[in-house]
Amino acid sequence: MIVVLLGPPGSGKGTQGERVAAALGVPKISTGDVLRAAAKAGTPLGLEAKGYMDRGDLVPDPVILGIMKDALAKPEHTRGVILDGVVRTVPQAEGLERVAKELGRKVDVILLFEIADEELVTRLSARTTCGACQSPFAGRQPGEVHAECAMTPKGTLVRRADDEPESIRNRLRVYKAQTEPVVAWYRGHGGNVQSVDARGSFEDVAARTLRAVGR
Ligand code: AMP
Numbered sequence: 741m742i743v744v745l746l747g748p749p750g751s752g753k754g755t756q757g758e759r760v761a762a763a764l765g766v767p768k769i770s771t772g773d774v775l776r777a778a779a780k781a782g783t784p785l786g787l788e789a790k791g792y793m794d795r796g797d798l799v800p801d802p803v804i805l806g807i808m809k810d811a812l813a814k815p816e817h818t819r820g821v822i823l824d825g826v827v828r829t830v831p832q833a834e835g836l837e838r839v840a841k842e843l844g845r846k847v848d849v850i851l852l853f854e855i856a857d858e859e860l861v862t863r864l865s866a867r868t869t870c871g872a873c874q875s876p877f878a879g880r881q882p883g884e885v886h887a888e889c890a891m892t893p894k895g896t897l898v899r900r901a902d903d904e905p906e907s908i909r910n911r912l913r914v915y916k917a918q919t920e921p922v923v924a925w926y927r928g929h930g931g932n933v934q935s936v937d938a939r940g941s942f943e944d945v946a947a948r949t950l951r952a953v954g955r
Contacts, residue, residue, distance in 0.1 A: 829922065
């Protein structure tokens with residue numbers, strides 16, 4: 741089973757994706773997490789990606805298609821996978837279709853998290869992220885130690901460079917210009933697009949999300 745999470749930055753797709761992954765018993769891959777880890781480790785991939793990410797621009801499609809192809813081919817991902825943050829452009833949707841077909845698999849459901857822009861800006865401006873495990877938090881301050889962190893040493897909460905106001909505005913522009921057309925692409929290609937109202941509490945959205953995947 742392949743589940744694609746679609747939605748603007750701050751719509752909660754990553755957090756809800758964790759819940760779906762646990763409910764379906766399959767792993768979640770976040771291209772953003774893969775790229776941030778690579779940037780932190782200073783690998784060639786990370787160094788190439790960092791500038792795009794800090795500005796809130798998209799990393800070029802061939803880089804993302806490489807990550808996606810490697811991820812889908814991993815034995816631990818053959819039973820199913822939740823794709824968080826990929827696909828973000830029509831060429832990525834076409835690429836995923838091709839790779840899935842080569843592996844005898846298909847995208848089963850596309851979850852589209854919908855929420856108004858004003859709420860996204862408020863959410864992202866208040867977001868901090870654990871520097872070690874990447875968990876996001878609302879209303880916790882940068883510099884705080886993430887006491888529940890499962891990593892050793894435990895992470896400290898930081899504000900992501902791309903959660904600064906200028907970068908947030910750019911990410912929303914990029915979403916509208918490059919990612920929204922992906923929804924129309926899936927609808928035009930027989931994709932099973934399920935809209936999820938992403939407003940409200942985590943539990944409410946989680947219940948809607950699980951219903952959308954038939955749980
Ligand atoms: P995210 O954690 O999903 O918000 O991703 C953070 C950043 O990583 C994005 O703003 C992009 O710069 C980059 N990124 C992650 N996934 C993709 C993708 N599928 N295509 C292009 N860039 C991506």
